[in-house]
Amino acid sequence: MHRLARHIQHYVPLFGLLAAGILGFYIFSYDRAFQAVISVALATSYISWGIIHHYIHKDLNLTVISEYVVIALLGLIMVFSVLFRV
Amino acid sequence: MILAYTLAHYFFPRYSNNHRAKLLHSSTLLILSAILIAFQFFLQAVPYSGIKVLGYAANIPPDSIIALTNEKRSEAGLTTLQLNGSLSQAAKAKGEHMLANEYWAHTAPDGTEPWSFFVGVGYKYRYAGENLARDFSDPNSAVEAWMASPSHRDNLLSSKYKEIGVAVVEGDLEGVDTTIIVQFFGTQLTGSEGTVPLVAEAAKPQTTVTPTLTPIPTVTLTPTPGGAPSALTTPVISQNPEKLLTGEPSREEASGLKVLVSPFSTTRNVSLATIVLLLIVMVVDGIVTARRKTPRVGGRVIAHMAFLGVVLSILLIARAGEIL
Numbered sequence: 314m315h316r317l318a319r320h321i322q323h324y325v326p327l328f329g330l331l332a333a334g335i336l337g338f339y340i341f342s343y344d345r346a347f348q349a350v351i352s353v354a355l356a357t358s359y360i361s362w363g364i365i366h367h368y369i370h371k372d373l374n375l376t377v378i379s380e381y382v383v384i385a386l387l388g389l390i391m392v393f394s395v396l397f398r399v
Numbered sequence: 400m401i402l403a404y405t406l407a408h409y410f411f412p413r414y415s416n417n418h419r420a421k422l423l424h425s426s427t428l429l430i431l432s433a434i435l436i437a438f439q440f441f442l443q444a445v446p447y448s449g450i451k452v453l454g455y456a457a458n459i460p461p462d463s464i465i466a467l468t469n470e471k472r473s474e475a476g477l478t479t480l481q482l483n484g485s486l487s488q489a490a491k492a493k494g495e496h497m498l499a500n501e502y503w504a505h506t507a508p509d510g511t512e513p514w515s516f517f518v519g520v521g522y523k524y525r526y527a528g529e530n531l532a533r534d535f536s537d538p539n540s541a542v543e544a545w546m547a548s549p550s551h552r553d554n555l556l557s558s559k560y561k562e563i564g565v566a567v568v569e570g571d572l573e574g575v576d577t578t579i580i581v582q583f584f585g586t587q588l589t590g591s592e593g594t595v596p597l598v599a600e601a602a603k604p605q606t607t608v609t610p611t612l613t614p615i616p617t618v619t620l621t622p623t624p625g626g627a628p629s630a631l632t633t634p635v636i637s638q639n640p641e642k643l644l645t646g647e648p649s650r651e652e653a654s655g656l657k658v659l660v661s662p663f664s665t666t667r668n669v670s671l672a673t674i675v676l677l678l679i680v681m682v683v684d685g686i687v688t689a690r691r692k693t694p695r696v697g698g699r700v701i702a703h704m705a706f707l708g709v710v711l712s713i714l715l716i717a718r719a720g721e722i723l
Contacts, residue, residue, distance in 0.1 A: 327702060331709045338713050343548035343722060352713070359706045363698055376425070380698040383428045388710040390432050391670040394439050395717045398666045 323366050330358045345396055352392045356385035412684050418693045420680045431673065438669060442662050445574075459580060461487065461565040463538035468555055468563060468582070471546060475556050483585065486564020489516040490581040493529070494568030501573060505529060505723065517585060526559040528584035533577055534663070535720035541580055544722045551722055560584040575662060663719040674711045678704060 334355035341347045363381035367373040407413060409421045421427055469479040493516045502508050513529040530551050535541040545551035564583040569576065685700040687693075 324701065324705075328705060331705055335709055335712050335716070339716055342716070342718070343544055343551070345721070355706075355709065359702070363702060366699065366702070377698050379425050380703075383425045383432070384698075384703050384706060387428055387432045387435075388706060390435050391674065391710055392713050392717075394435065394666050395663070395670060395714055398439075398442075398663045 320366075323362075323369075327359070327362045330362070331355065334358075349393065349396055352389060352396070356389050359388075360385050410680050410683070412687050412691075412693070418688070418691075418695060419697065420684050422677065422680050423684060435670070435673070439666070442666065459535065459538050459541070459567045459578060461567050461580075464542065464565045464567075464580060464582060465563055467538055467542040471542065472556060477556060477558055478561075480560060480563035480584065483522070483562040483564050485520045485522045486517070486562055486583045486585055487566055488564070489520045489522060490564045490583045491566035491568060492516045492519060493583070494566050494579045494581045495570075497579060498568060498570035498572055498577075503531075503533065503572065503579075503721075503723065505531070513583075517583070522585060523588045524585045525588040526557075526584070526586040528554045528557065528560060530554050530582040530584075531723040532580040532582075533572075533721050533723075535578070535580065535718075540718060540720060541722070544718075544720060545582075548722060554584060555582075557584065559586060561586045661719070667714055667717065670714050671711065674707055674714065678707055678711070681707075 334351055337351045338348055341351065360378075360381045364373060364378060367377050404415075408415050409427075412418045412420055416424070422431075465480070465482055472479055493513060496507060496511065496516070497503060500507055500509070505513055514524070514527055517524050517527050530545050532541040532544060535544065542555075545555055562585050564585070566581045567578060568581070569578050571577070572579070681700050681704050685704075688695060688700075
């Protein structure tokens with residue numbers, strides 16, 4: 314929590330992106346293909362945010378990147394499995 | 400003892416897992432992803448094994464669809480649509496045609512257009528439209544989904560239509576017990592409008608039929624004096640159009656078998672359980688690490704939790720059902 318307060322200028326764009334993603338997903342509930350595109354864009358934004366954030370903090374390495382990629386992948390699998398579950 | 404050690408190793412940051420719960424290691428998350436994919440393949444394979452455990456339980460009276468449609472039209476300042484038995488019969492024929500021929504589309508793989516079913520029951524239209532929905536659990540969700548889609552909304556709120564017919568058909572579509580809602584809109588061609596062209600619109604993509612004065616030719620449907628198509632590829636059409644408005648029991652119910660599992664709900668519940676577990680472990684991991692002031696190389700737990708929170712929200716927003 315302390316880190317959140319210290320780096321609020323980093324977290325505001327992340328939370329903004331994620332909130333926009335949820336809103337888009339809700340608004341375009343009738344268009345599954347577009348919802349899928351929104352999900353991929355969200356995951357990509359999240360990974361990009363992680364890379365930029367850690368680059369600025371000078372602690373970017375492969376372990377960190379892989380952590381963001383794996384969590385994004387897991388999230389995408391969950392969303393896609395529900396989105397295309399017919 | 401071994402169980403306690405294993406649980407602590409997977410869910411609590413300690414020396415054995417390099418001070419990060421093993422569940423949050425990238426390698427474990429990758430395995431978790433693989434398990435979720437394998438689970439999806441399993442759900443996909445179940446219907447082909449002949450086990451009838453998957454399906455969507457739905458209670459959708461066509462009358463409710465019509466009432467909700469008219470409600471939306473009234474709110475938009477439009478006239479309400481009159482129920483037409485022939486249109487309902489045509490809608491049922493379309494639904495059964497989809498189940499019999501294993502397709503989910505406005506146009507059948509053999510090229511049969513929705514308008515063939517209008518003509519098949521002797522409904523000569525000036526305007527015709529079709530909205531489709533499947534796997535919704537209640538009428539309101541289906542109508543709201545149509546209203547959210549601009550093309551379906553245009554159909555539903557079109558001032559060109561005077562009549563409506565709705566059928567709800569249940570059956571096996573690609574191995575899964577499915578509930579399909581077929582909504583047909585129409586305005587009949589009267590004698591004084593002999594020179595007016597026929598126009599037909601499916602919700603998506605929008606289709607315009609070339610103006611013609613003769614009914615659309617069809618090879619699968621032959622109008623009979625009784626109004627029921629005689630050469631349909633589906634089983635026998637009900638002789639009593641009213642019967643299809645009463646929500647007949649599904650084939651499984653009729654044969655005594657129960658639908659046990661909804662593939663959508665199962666998938667969603669498994670994903671929700673996984674996310675909640677991960678979030679709990681992340682919270683514990685974050686608190687313990689902060690208290691111990693453990694130096695660690697890795698991503699930000701707050702960012703991970705925010706992303707997984709979004710996935711959780713999406714899973715909660717997602718609804719079963721698809722429109723076409």
